[in-house]
Amino acid sequence: MKSSRNVMTFAGGIHPHGDGKSLSCYTPVQTAPLLDKYLVILAQNAGKAPVPVVKKGDTVKKYQLLAQADGVISANLHSPTSGVVSDIREIQGTMGVPTPAIEITSDGLDEGASPFDPITDWKNVDVEQLKQRVVEAGIVGMGGASFPTHVKLSPPEGKTVDTLILNGAECEPYLTADHRLMQEFPEKVIRGAAIFGRILNIKNIFVGVEINKLDAIAALEHYAEEYGVKVAYLRVRYPQGSEKQLINAITGRTVKSGTLPMDAGCVVQNVATCAALDDAVTLGIPLVERIVTVTGEVVVHPGNFKLKIGTPALEAVRFAGGITEEPGKLVFGGPMMGFAQRSFQVPVCKNTSGILLIPQKQAYNFESSGCIHCGRCVQGCPMHLVPCLLSTAIEAGRFDLAEANHVMDCMECGSCAYVCPDHRPLVQNVRRAKAELRKQMNANKEK
Amino acid sequence: MSDVVNDNIKLPTGEKLVLSSSPHLSSGSSLRKIMGGVLLALVPQIAASVWLFGIKALFIIVYTAVCCVAAEALWCKLADKDVWRNISDCSACVTGVLLAMCLPVTVPLYVPPLGAVLAIWLAKQVYGGIGNNPFNPALVARVGLLIALPAAMTLWTPSRGMKQMDYPEKQLFYTAENIQKISNKENVDGVSCATPLGAMKNIEKIPGRSEDAVNNFADLDSWEMIARYAIGDRAGCLGETCAPALILGFFILVALNLINWKVPVIFVGTVAFITGMVNIICPGISPNALFHVLNGGLLLGAIFMATDMVTSPITGRGCAVFACGCGILTSVIRLWGNYPEGVSFAILFMNALVPLIDRWCGKRPFGYVAKR
Structure with a gap:
């Protein structure tokens, strides 16, 4: 076995105790039954929302194009099932603001042929053809940021990318979607990575997995050599799956402040994105479903489900057997960086890795009395900032001081707020400062 | 679509769902746990002080801690702060025990309340309470007391072993007068003696050396x-x-x-x-x-x-x-x-x-x- 045996990591970070992964990591992925209605939000990617190409009353087939990408930083959207476009209206989005969505009323058949030809000979075809497929299939980063993947595949002139890293760290507590994906569909992940490698002309491909997923590592290693991929063992540490920390752990390179991973010669892709790419290339089907962890202490049967894009959270919870008591909080994503939702009607998007129900007794806002300078946030910060002092400056309205102390480098992983014994809203203050500073920057530009 | 998922338990909607910015988890540490840990770490020394100086040591420690908590409660009451929240984090208790650690066992009973006021009011609450004080409250109180009441703060008594008659280095730590008193077995309340550091400063003044x-x-x-x-x-x-x-x-x-x-x-x-x-x-x-x-x-x-x-x-x-x-x-x-x-x-x-x-x-x- 060629893969490196030493366990890699980065400086800083935290280790959440009781990470809740055992709730859902032992049950195989289940495919959810067909629903009556799906709500497909248009703006599922970072950048511009795609433009609808269907109108109310149209009949659609499964995999049919619903919305066409608008510009470069945008992604196509396809129908998750066959039926009728019953409505196009504004609904509550995953970010809490109203956003347009296409409602598909299923005809119960769930039929449709793959719109693209499978490219079985991906090792030899023209790279442009593969790139085209990534654009067509509407693939976005499925780890959270939902950045259109094809943008990452075209490094600008003068930048050489020599390393591709697959992010299988899944450092977020409670989430096991990537874990089950790697364990049950390792070939998809590895082959997807090899296709990415082919597109970017990279031979140096790593898949980084935290060592709390040894079964997934074993599954991946079974295929790794065949496709020329190396499995990197990562220490169990949050936020190990953060792009910059992952690159640092595996290659030892440092992504300089204000630059992109590409500037350090690296491209990072989520494992789920790789599996989606493999589907698009070898099967010719676009991205219309994904594995979602539906979990939480109050869920009857926490587990992983293959959900169609547009499945409302309510139905996802129903697939998981319902609840044992009333939850206090609904979170899309993991507990460390996920977004709290106001409604159970919010549908699953391409970047929804988890639906987490938090019990009422854990779902309240803490009061804080004052920073005692314990320095735990400083030890925990993976970006080596001083969150407590930043937060104090921000609370005093000194955004300039926060900026001088590198507040813009914060990636908002929340390690500081997690460890704070006084439950200070550290990362929350940082978000406020970043928003404020961006506003000021834009105002200055207009002048 | 109904929002009843099973067993007639309804999923909450709208206002009942807590909305907050991530992270949605907490490590579970708190100020009280931190202060409790410090108190735990002080237990061995508290036990040692009782062994060395007698049960009165424990009394002084508890008394000082109570004084500090009372001073904190009084300030919070007067300043219209939440009294229970401020004393329940145990920080005043820790300050009290630490202040007691800096007092001699012979300390007069009016000293700990004075120290508590110095520590909690002057050194902590005037700056805005926990977390905002630039100086260690217990040390501010100790230094304040040392300057204000030097005699009461430096009246040292011999520890357990030093009381033995055959203590060889008597003359280093006791005055000639006190050695006389001890050997005569005079009925005195107690004898004072010097600390080794005090002895170091004054050693050449001892007659006969x-x-x-x-x-x-x-x-x-x-x-x-x-x-x-x-x-x-x-x-x-x-x-x-x-x-x-x-x-x-x-x-x-x-x-x-x-x-x-x-x-x-x-x-x-x-x-x-x-x-x-x-x-x-x-x-x-x-x-x-x-x-x-x-x-x-x-x-x-x-x-x-x-x-x-x-x-x-x-x-x-x-x-x-x-x-x-x-x-x-x-x-x-x-x-x-x-x-x-x-x-x-x-x-x-x-x-x-x-x-x-x-x-x-x-x-x-x-x-x-x-x-x-």
Whole structure:
């Protein structure tokens, strides 16, 4: 076995105790039954929302194009099932603001042929053809940021990318979607990575997995050599799956402040994105479903489900057997960086890795009395900032001081707020400062 | 679509769902747990002080702690703050126990309430309560009391072993008059004696001793005496004498991740280095390093006072600078200052520098690029 045996990591970070992964990591992925209605939000990617190409009353087939990408930083959207476009209206989005969505009323058949030809000979075809497929299939980063993947595949002139890293760290507590994906569909992940490698002309491909997923590592290693991929063992540490920390752990390179991973010669892709790419290339089907962890202490049967894009959270919870008591909080994503939702009607998007129900007794806002300078946030910060002092400056309205102390480098992983014994809203203050500073920057530009 | 999913339990909607910015998890640590950990680490030394100075030691400790909590409650009441929330974090209790650790067992009963007011009101609440005080409250109270009531604060009584009649180095620590009283078995309330550091300052004034400092120090830092100091068998404050108990407390604090281990180690190390070097180069100025490490409030100060989270620097580098400064100042005050003991002054002085240290020993962000 060629893969490196030493366990890699980065400086800083935290280790959440009781990470809740055992709730859902032992049950195989289940495919959810067909629903009556799906709500497909248009703006599922970072950048511009795609433009609808269907109108109310149209009949659609499964995999049919619903919305066409608008510009470069945008992604196509396809129908998750066959039926009728019953409505196009504004609904509550995953970010809490109203956003347009296409409602598909299923005809119960769930039929449709793959719109693209499978490219079985991906090792030899023209790279442009593969790139085209990534654009067509509407693939976005499925780890959270939902950045259109094809943008990452075209490094600008003068930048050489020599390393591709697959992010299988899944450092977020409670989430096991990537874990089950790697364990049950390792070939998809590895082959997807090899296709990415082919597109970017990279031979140096790593898949980084935290060592709390040894079964997934074993599954991946079974295929790794065949496709020329190396499995990197990562220490169990949050936020190990953060792009910059992952690159640092595996290659030892440092992504300089204000630059992109590409500037350090690296491209990072989520494992789920790789599996989606493999589907698009070898099967010719676009991205219309994904594995979602539906979990939480109050869920009857926490587990992983293959959900169609547009499945409302309510139905996802129903697939998981319902609840044992009333939850206090609904979170899309993991507990460390996920977004709290106001409604159970919010549908699953391409970047929804988890639906987490938090019990009422854990779902309240803490009061804080004052920073005692314990320095735990400083030890925990993976970006080596001083969150407590930043937060104090921000609370005093000194955004300039926060900026001088590198507040813009914060990636908002929340390690500081997690460890704070006084439950200070550290990362929350940082978000406020970043928003404020961006506003000021834009105002200055207009002048 | 109904929102009843099973067993008629409805999913909450709208207002009933808590909306908040991530993270949605917490490590579960709290101020109360931190303060509880510090109290736990103080237990060995509390036990040692009872063993060395009698049950009255425990009374003084509890009494001082109660005074501090009462002072905190009173202030919060007057300042219209939430009384229970402020005293339930146990920080006033910790301040009280630490203040008691700096008092001699003979302390008059009016002193702890005065100290509590100094510590809680003057040193903590006027700055805005927990987390905002620049100086360690217990040390401010100790120094305030030392200046205001020097006699009451420096009336030392002999510890357990020193009371024995055949105590060989009597004349180092007792006045001739008191030795006479002890040997006559006069019925007195108690006798006072000197601390080893006090003896170090005044040794040449003892009648009948030679003027030769080197010889005098040799009596103070002989191996026999060091062994006595090591178990805490000497005069001193309640909490400063028993080195093994304090070191056990240090390990508890480190195990509970409540202090930066660098601070005590560098602090004590610096004092040991400086006094050791002075002892080797000019033996007439200082006894050996072990004498300095085991005597006075060095271990108590280094382990429990200098590591106070609120008043020490945040970064590891800052802590190292802070501890080093404490060590240098302590050595200088002990060897050349007027006071026999300098730990509290040194820590308070370095407390004042913490904001500066924090600024100069900041961290370099990951992927830092220098701005032109």
